[in-house]
Amino acid sequence: MATNGLEFADEDLLKRFSAGDVHAFEALMTRYERPVFNFILRQVGERTRAEELLQDTFLRVIERADDFKGESKFSTWLYTIARNLCIDESRKMVFRRHKSLDAPGSGLDGDGPSLLERTAGHEAGADRRSIARELQPQIAAAVEALPEEQREVFLMRELQHMPFKDIALVVGVPENTVKSRMRYALERLQAALAEYADYAGVLDE
């Protein structure tokens, strides 16, 4: 029976997939493919590797679907899988991410013109979307530059809008610790992106 998945909870979809309904899995993938990919991408900082890890994450879901007992939320289970893969990857490739952050043009090392400098010559009616396009990589780089324990909390919260208590389950620390890490992450981001604070409104529009 075909399942568009809209009317089912994540856990029900996984059960249906375990019973042979491939459309249920497709619905799950539609829900989580993009946020999980971005979670992994910001964690490993490399698109090709992120694609491989995204694939590995969902393949593990397929392999272990029968083991999922429904005692936790599917989302926490899925992000636990993705997080573990990212940790394994970062252990192997930690130098690579640092290298990419040190690369010219990242906008975080103080080299090169800032966004303000680069947009100073813009006319008053400068295209807001072009500013946003320039600002977004800076934000992404700032996020990737966060300490790992803060970054993962920030990403789960912002990409998946996951409740802090669920993030605590994934990370394995108390909820208050998670909230503290989120605060630290936001403070760091604000500090790193202080010069662009005036443009934050552009992103909201």
Next chain:
Amino acid sequence: MNCENAKSQILDLLGGDLRAEDAVLVRAHIDGCEACLRDHAQLAAALRLARGMPVEAPPSRVRETVMARARLASAGVQAGRSTASEEAREPALSRFVRWISGFVLGPQVAMAMVLLLMVGVGLFYLPGLRRDRAVQGGAIVNADPGDEAGPSATMEPAEPLDLRLDTRTNRLQPAAGAAEQVIAARPTTAVAIPSDEVAAEDIQSGAPSSATLVPGEVTEPEPIEQVHAIPLEGPSTRSRLAARAATPEEEPSTEEERVAPALDERAAEEDVALQATGRAAEPYAAAAPGRGSGGASADAEPVASRRERSLETSAAPPPARSALSAMGGARASAVGSMAAVPAPAAPSFAPSPPAGGDRLRMAAAQHATARTQAQTGQVRAAIASYETLIRSHPTYERAPEAMLELAELHRRLGDLSSARVWLARAERSPAYAGRARSARTRLDDLERAPAAAAAGPASE
């Protein structure tokens, strides 16, 4: 609410996670507390900025690969379910045979052995064969102590019966010529069983009386002396007759009286005998099936043909009565009808239903189609055909071979992970495990080769 509480809930407030009443409380504290108001403003600004983080789309190939694997897994689940449901529909005998065959034998061999065993047991219990043994050994036993053979054994004709329809009684009666022929055959029987002289004499003396087949005596009850003359030396027969005589309906005073009602009672059960030979013939046929009208005549024909006929008649169920009564004296038809009635044990030995054969043929045809597609370069169509074949015919005996071929097609497409999945499934079959392992090894070599080639120049 104090600052500590408010601070711990500002992030929830900004995320919209607080219940309405909690949100009001936190909001009220923030509005009245400068420090918390500042904290809230800073976090809100940081969040607004952070939400400008780009969200990228994953490439479609990831989804395609994952969904292909999901379809495989789903097909596996459905195949397992259909196998389970087929097993549930499987008769108990088949499941037993499969259980037996699981140890050392293939299912066909196991089925053949079980059939042989059952045929052997069946032959052992055939009354006709036991009668043969009894006759050859010189002992006289009741061939059918439990009456399990039904009327067919008791009235089994050795010679084709010459019957005519008695219009008065509306019953089949033996013709005079046939009776004479039977009587004439009696001395031969006596000679054939020298160890049982008394019985032989009884038969000789009883032969005219066994002319139960003589039309003139048909309507008269059989004289007790004649019944007594029937050889009853067989212990089992004696005990059976004694048991029957013990029925509370009447209390016979003499042995003859005990025997006669018992035989009458038996005759009432022997519906076919009753129809074919008339009431006077019943005691003879019932009390001495091995030596009576059927048995004595049977001695006049080759043992082999009797054995064949025993096989036929013993398989005939009791309802032969209606078939015989409808014949109106056609003797050949009498035997024919008995043989034509389906044997009660037949369903156990019936060949497998054609549906199974059709399924196998369909599976083989699908397999051939998939191969043709693979050979003509329609690789994706072939993959689809193979997957359909494996999913639709999980019990197809060459399914593991199809899995190997399917794995090869995946390998051709460069999808080594799918190839591995199918190889792993094929490896579960003991007959194909070796081939699957070899293919997996080749796959490993294939994967290592590019890696080695890539690593080679760097290390040099």
